[in-house]
């Protein structure tokens with residue numbers, strides 16, 4: 001019964017875990033494009049496939065509304081991710097994207113959008129192999145259509161459309177355990193606006209703590225502390241690309257970013273992504289980098305507040321400035337931008353600053369997966385250099 005669908009897919013199976021005879025790499029070989037199913041999978045009668053053109057303001061709004069009302073909630077159903085339209089336009093249209101990978105399901109009669117799934121192309125290095133794969137994200141089925149087994153057909157359809165572009169691997173994350181995680185990350189939160197976080201039930205007042213003591217505990221300086229700390233600008237793309245490529249080499253799985261990728265993913269974009277760097281005042285060398293993306297959450301059922309403004313740690317590089325000091329400056333700018341909380345996974349070298357910068361552990365985990373690619377050993381989260389949106 002468990003994982004009826006996933007046991008039919010080319011993914012690491014739990015039963016394979018101990019088998020050291022299995023090699024690392026693709027599980028199934030590519031099939032000739034002529035043999036890839038040319039027509040879409042069958043949907044239940046009332047529904048039809050639609051390709052979502054995110055250049056259309058109207059379609060973007062429909063996707064935004066579907067996700068705002070039906071996408072991922074926390075374990076206690078108190079919060080729901082509330083990706084903005086601008087964020088979705090950015091997240092789903094990187095260099096080389098395929099419109100056909102932005103897949104929707106509509107009700108034939110009303111044309112209402114009731115499900116969504118996406119892929120974007122990404123060059124990901126897995127140990128020494130650079131794999132062109134699809135990052136699959138935003139799988140969402142309307143609350144009223146749950147347990148109609150729509151998700152498996154959505155996954156098969158995005159897989160088919162990825163195969164049609166001669167791409168045979170994928171990467172994705174989930175809050176649930178499926179066959180078989182390449183690593184499992186703990187998420188951590190750093191309070192920036194503790195009073196609001198406690199008011200909305202995101203955090204709880206610590207034992208023997210008063211509200212004023214808590215506000216004081218999380219207080220941050222008004223200004224950043226690192227000399228040469230400034231926002232990233234377009235002319236920084238080449239040096240940030242060099243810095244980031246070198247830094248990511250130490251991780252077993254990490255993006256293989258080129259300058260076009262860095263320009264898209266890391267140049268600051270208001271209310272979407274923020275990135276800062278340290279330019280040495282003497283040499284003008286770019287020595288460090290930090291970034292975070294903006295992902296608010298709707299607060300479900302609170303009279304006073306309706307939105308939780310959250311920053312999510314993205315890619316950070318420290319070569320001269322201690323990572324602890326760099327990330328403290330990231331917290332300071334996030335607070336100044338009125339974020340309520342700064343979230344991070346225990347990936348890369350994040351563990352080195354989490355406790356010291358007063359992050360608290362979240363109540364859930366984020367599992368990372370590869371499709372049609374077997375790793376010999378599960379990774380420690382610190383061996384992972386990939387952050388998905």
Ligand SMILES: COc1cccc(CC(=N)NC(=O)c2cccnc2OC2CCNCC2)c1
Pocket residue numbers: 072073074075079080081173175187188295297308310312343344345362364366388389
């Ligand atoms: C605070 O509002 C929430 C609304 C929905 C879910 C969660 C808990 C949760 N599931 N958090 C994460 O998955 C998470 C926690 C820290 C960093 N990144 C994360 O997820 C990212 C990456 C995967 N896609 C969603 C955003 C929290």
